[in-house]
Amino acid sequence: MSHLNDRNSKREKDYAGKKLKTLPIELLQRGQDVPKVDLQRNRLKHVTGISCLSNLTELILSRNEITEFPMDITELRHLERLYLNQNNIKTIPENVLPSLQKLQFLKLSTNRLVKLPQDINKCRNLYYLNLSNNCLTDLEPLVGLNLLRELYVERNRLTELPCSLFENNSLAQFKANGNPLRKPPEEVCAGGLKDIQSYFSMLDANSPSVYTVKTMFLGNTMAGKSTLCRSLKHGHPVNVAEADRTVGIEISEVDSDGVRFFFWDFAGQEEYYITHHVFITAQAFVILTIDLASYQIENSKSFNEKVGFWIKNIQLKIPESVVLLVGTHVDQCTDETEVKEKKKEIEENVTKMLEMHKSNLDQQRENLQNMENPSLYSDQINQIERLTEYKLKVLDLVPIDCTKPEDIDKLHAHIREKVLNKDTFPNMEQTLPRCYHEVENDIQEFLKNGDIPEHGIVTQEGLLDELKNRHETLNNDKLKLILQYLHRIGVIMWYREITELKDCLFVKPSFLITLFKAIVRHDLDKELDGISPAMLKSENALQKYKERWIKDYKDRATLSKVAIRILVRTEIQKLGISDKELIKDVVGCKKTTGHVLLLLEHFDVCLSSRNSCILNPNANEFEPKKQWVASNPIIYEPEACLFPSYLTDNRQVEKMWGTDSAEDLNIHVYFLPEIPDGFFHRLVIRLCSWFSPYWMGKDQCLLTSGNKRALLREHRDESSDQFIEIRGKDIDKEIQKLWDVIRRIMQRLDKLTEQWQGLCLKVHSPCRDPSCEDFFEWNDWNEWLDESGTNKYNEGLEKKQTCRNGHRRNTELLFPRTPEVTEKRTNGDSDFE
Numbered sequence: 001m002s003h004l005n006d007r008n009s010k011r012e013k014d015y016a017g018k019k020l021k022t023l024p025i026e027l028l029q030r031g032q033d034v035p036k037v038d039l040q041r042n043r044l045k046h047v048t049g050i051s052c053l054s055n056l057t058e059l060i061l062s063r064n065e066i067t068e069f070p071m072d073i074t075e076l077r078h079l080e081r082l083y084l085n086q087n088n089i090k091t092i093p094e095n096v097l098p099s100l101q102k103l104q105f106l107k108l109s110t111n112r113l114v115k116l117p118q119d120i121n122k123c124r125n126l127y128y129l130n131l132s133n134n135c136l137t138d139l140e141p142l143v144g145l146n147l148l149r150e151l152y153v154e155r156n157r158l159t160e161l162p163c164s165l166f167e168n169n170s171l172a173q174f175k176a177n178g179n180p181l182r183k184p185p186e187e188v189c190a191g192g193l194k195d196i197q198s199y200f201s202m203l204d205a206n207s208p209s210v211y212t213v214k215t216m217f218l219g220n221t222m223a224g225k226s227t228l229c230r231s232l233k234h235g236h237p238v239n240v241a242e243a244d245r246t247v248g249i250e251i252s253e254v255d256s257d258g259v260r261f262f263f264w265d266f267a268g269q270e271e272y273y274i275t276h277h278v279f280i281t282a283q284a285f286v287i288l289t290i291d292l293a294s295y296q297i298e299n300s301k302s303f304n305e306k307v308g309f310w311i312k313n314i315q316l317k318i319p320e321s322v323v324l325l326v327g328t329h330v331d332q333c334t335d336e337t338e339v340k341e342k343k344k345e346i347e348e349n350v351t352k353m354l355e356m357h358k359s360n361l362d363q364q365r366e367n368l369q370n371m372e373n374p375s376l377y378s379d380q381i382n383q384i385e386r387l388t389e390y391k392l393k394v395l396d397l398v399p400i401d402c403t404k405p406e407d408i409d410k411l412h413a414h415i416r417e418k419v420l421n422k423d424t425f426p427n428m429e430q431t432l433p434r435c436y437h438e439v440e441n442d443i444q445e446f447l448k449n450g451d452i453p454e455h456g457i458v459t460q461e462g463l464l465d466e467l468k469n470r471h472e473t474l475n476n477d478k479l480k481l482i483l484q485y486l487h488r489i490g491v492i493m494w495y496r497e498i499t500e501l502k503d504c505l506f507v508k509p510s511f512l513i514t515l516f517k518a519i520v521r522h523d524l525d526k527e528l529d530g531i532s533p534a535m536l537k538s539e540n541a542l543q544k545y546k547e548r549w550i551k552d553y554k555d556r557a558t559l560s561k562v563a564i565r566i567l568v569r570t571e572i573q574k575l576g577i578s579d580k581e582l583i584k585d586v587v588g589c590k591k592t593t594g595h596v597l598l599l600l601e602h603f604d605v606c607l608s609s610r611n612s613c614i615l616n617p618n619a620n621e622f623e624p625k626k627q628w629v630a631s632n633p634i635i636y637e638p639e640a641c642l643f644p645s646y647l648t649d650n651r652q653v654e655k656m657w658g659t660d661s662a663e664d665l666n667i668h669v670y671f672l673p674e675i676p677d678g679f680f681h682r683l684v685i686r687l688c689s690w691f692s693p694y695w696m697g698k699d700q701c702l703l704t705s706g707n708k709r710a711l712l713r714e715h716r717d718e719s720s721d722q723f724i725e726i727r728g729k730d731i732d733k734e735i736q737k738l739w740d741v742i743r744r745i746m747q748r749l750d751k752l753t754e755q756w757q758g759l760c761l762k763v764h765s766p767c768r769d770p771s772c773e774d775f776f777e778w779n780d781w782n783e784w785l786d787e788s789g790t791n792k793y794n795e796g797l798e799k800k801q802t803c804r805n806g807h808r809r810n811t812e813l814l815f816p817r818t819p820e821v822t823e824k825r826t827n828g829d830s831d832f833e
Contacts, residue, residue, distance in 0.1 A: 012037070014038045020044060033055070039060060044065065045065045050073065054078070056078065061083060082106050100123060103123050104126060108134070113135060114137075121141060127149045127150065131153050143164045143165050145168070151171065199481075204434075208431075211419070213428065214285065216284050216285070218288050227402045232408065250513075251510045251513065285321070290397070316757075326400055365385060387760055435482065439482045439483075443492065459503055464476055493509050495602065515571060515596045531570075535569075559640060559643065568594065606643045609642050653702045656695050667742065668775070669746070709729045710741055711725075735812050765778070768814075772807055776801055
């Protein structure tokens, strides 16, 4: 058998990355003798002659320039696996796929498919189908593929899924994220196949259509968000004093003639931005408040601070949302002419911003397409093309005087009109099984009747028991799926992914946010200073500790866990809650971490500090039956949490790193259009949980793994390209292992970027000559992050690379090593030439 496998492997032909424009003659001459051909990463537009390979069972044509489905493939009667992903195929003719009766695996992701052929369901043996990143609107042709086990249709234009598709008992994996779905809603699909099947099983002819709008109020501090939010909620002007402004986030619900609004009022102070990402969700309605009275015409700084900053961040985080500009404090403007001038300038500047964003993306795509071998950059090209498809809708600015009832009524009517406009909100209407509404109403009734405590924290088992008493037809699994849906739309909060909290539900999200306010707030130093002697005694803490806590918070951005427990306990007691067990669960104690801290760590807001130190190689040797004496006694500090966003300098990192060297590995990860606010600190929090010891600063972080060290630096110059620099040192000169450390860093960086839909990355290695500003551009670097061992990243690169200024460098010091590149360096093999 092994002899037979060796013989087959020799017959397989690998032409990947050869810059081919036509099929090699030598391949076509082999005819029936070839079972597998790899032609990925070439410049093929056609595969004329491929039909002569009549015994072909696997054909890889990924990352080429094919625009029409290759008809010659229909003659490959033994074909079992076909890869046509990352091309530009727009249509698949009828009577093509049925001829491939043995086809089991078909990958058509990242093309331009608008519709599927009606006869695709005649591929009876198909078990894997990937159609992600296309332009499909209908999956009905797939009904009847009874052996299909895996189906991927992410990032298309689907609004509905066919119910009969999920009656297939073979289907085991299905993903449809990134579609404007209303039946089932995207929040249901996010739960996966089981949730979708459960949804359709509960759906009937009487299932109602609902209009639910998550409305987020954003803007600078004192821009009038809270006044506007509360006035809209109550239907008349509500005066909000400065002392009563929003701390953290406030939530309220408003029903308006069949349209259900969830108002989320986000505090405008910079200190609160670190928690905003927890609650900002896709496809939202954003009301961006702008203080017209303080806005200055022909002042770019004024526009950028009050408008541009928010538009850029919305475009990065939720690029398919709708933004309504609302100009507040009109009553403080000189006259109507001033209001009109400011309205006109703001709208014109926003339009220029959106046009410039699209123009930059078009230019980036064109630059990559004009590269010598664009197939090497197909991932980046496709990513940019996806970004150009996002359409951030910014509606005209509405000036408003929040002291006038008629202005509140006018704005309310305007908002409702826009929400019900299908051109503006095409997917506002959603279809849900009636039991989804009934379960939600039951939970609210439990709260109202006192069956659930006022704070709204319940156990999973307790809530399920209460619900089953009212819904005999719903078992535990179906009830859990409904609860997960309610979590995704923000009605309740259930963090099943956190082990310690998987049995705990927060059916009153406002209470959870109140707990966050105890720690994440703009006046935290005052709160610490206000801790009373009685509060200190509750934790056996001394008065002098409070002074240390304030100093550590200001100087080191750390907050003692004892102080955290006191602040959270105080916030709970303000609400009149005296349940000692609840307080213990939420606040925590010396032995256990409370709910609040678990959530803040889970959402990358803070990091628990560790009592660790570098191992001392000169430590006294341990000998049996003898007392061991520590050569360097460790001073342990009380447990605390580090909040990186509050750090003010990099002194500790710079001291431990030392100086940069031309021998360092050096990678620059560029963020287009810019690095999102809070990204760097969230990244280093995630990384520091994997590396130890570490040192963190304002915009630098040093990580260690044995003798290997990696430094991250954030470069956020507003007037230049923004990037994160990753440098690596290894005293053992084990380059491959150092690249492995950097890969782990970039894997987590890549994963985190998924939370910003409007973000695009480019990776460069600067020329290692200190006087040279040239660089080496990485091709589709995401392939390198895949550790399956099947990718061929950088395969075939020469041992040395030359920059445009003539400097030659070892490839292994510029790019991750590949088998063709790497040869063990000898003392005579210098990097510099």
